[in-house]
Amino acid sequence: MSSAEQRQQHAKEQSDAAMASANLAASVQAITAAYSEYTKKALADGTEFMTKLASLKTPSDVMALQSEYAKMAYESFLAETKKISELYADLSKQAYKPVDGFAATLNSTRQ
Numbered sequence: 001m002s003s004a005e006q007r008q009q010h011a012k013e014q015s016d017a018a019m020a021s022a023n024l025a026a027s028v029q030a031i032t033a034a035y036s037e038y039t040k041k042a043l044a045d046g047t048e049f050m051t052k053l054a055s056l057k058t059p060s061d062v063m064a065l066q067s068e069y070a071k072m073a074y075e076s077f078l079a080e081t082k083k084i085s086e087l088y089a090d091l092s093k094q095a096y097k098p099v100d101g102f103a104a105t106l107n108s109t110r111q
Helices: 003-022 025-055 059-110
Strands: none
Touching: 025 059
């Protein structure tokens, strides 16, 4: 393979890698949607909590409701954090896959 053909092949591989990295919009949209859904749910849960809280008469009922809400909010936060972190991990894998392939190709041509 001539030097010009090698440069052309490398340029094509770089272009392919750039295009693959640019096609990550679906992953970014999934992350954005997950944040949006969690925010909506958290706001709805908070509004419901405040409505229930306003109707309570005794301090023991208030404490029970606050404990229940805190537990539910914490569990929801942990579940959503896990879900979103998995989405970020997938995004990272997709973003670096073309770069890894290109680096492997460069290393193999140098040897």
